[in-house]
Amino acid sequence: MGQALPVTWVRVTDVERITPRTARVGFTADELPALLEDRPDQQMKLCLPRAGQRTPRLPERHAEDPYGMRWYEAFLAIPEAERPWMRSFTVRSYDRQRNVMAVDFVLHGDGGPAARWGAAAKAGDVLGMVGPSSLYARPLPAARRVLLAGDETALPAIATVLEALPAGAGAVVFAEVADAAEERELPSAAHGAEVHWVHRDRGGSLVQAVRGAGAALDGVDAAWVAGEASAVRDLRRHLVEDRQLPKSTVEFSGYWRRALTQDDAPTKEDLAWAAERAADAS
Known part of the structure; x- marks a missing residue:
């Protein structure tokens, strides 16, 4: 290509x-x-x-x-x-x-x-x-067990990552959606992935769910996180600072910004985020 x-x-x-x-x-x-x-x-x-x-x-x-x-x-x-x-x-x-x-x-x-x-x-x-x-392809970090976390905007990518996991790799998924009707089948059976649905109509949030996951994340040695930018930032810091995952093993992407669109100019947080992402990639 x-x-x-x-x-x-x-x-x-x-x-x-x-x-x-x-x-x-x-x-x-x-x-x-x-x-x-x-x-x-x-x-x-x-x-x-x-x-x-x-x-x-x-x-x-x-x-x-x-x-x-x-x-x-x-x-x-x-x-x-x-x-x-x-x-x-x-x-x-x-x-x-x-x-x-x-x-x-x-x-x-x-x-x-x-x-x-x-x-x-x-x-x-x-x-x-x-x-x-x-x-713009970014290779997935090698892992024995990977955390995949995101909202509904990240579900297509999460599904493709699950399909691409090598034999023997495990996964745990945390997916935030509006309600139970938004759940869908994910290609998890082949790798025995654990899927945790987080429903906003019940007061759930992706950040709270992952932060409170406890033993569900035992053995996770890499992560892929995407969705609303501020939630992604919070989770990335939690995984690096609290869960002690090396920065190089946490792939992250802010797909959208609350109260802003892709037509709006980047904020100071966006620019700092981009600089941090570039530094991690170097």
């Missing part, structure tokens, strides 16, 4: 409501076989049309711009009222025989552009896709 950042048009093949608040959307494109790899946690961005648009307005991509810098400048130059919403997603699965990529849309009650689009998606709809690229 090359390291250029691709820009592709993807077309909806099917839509399935897998839980009351999650729509699983199938996408296809001729370019998918060359873009998608057999690895977990493949992240990309989808470009969603603005109101009144049937398809998003995107700049053309040029071969002499392999890293997409000029493309992104041209993207930002599109008037805001016409510029597509760009949101981050994880590839849940890819069926090479059908050439269909599955992506889960969390239908938040906040009416954000991704939730609105996902709730109304139908076969034939077209979006732009930026990535995925092996340039």
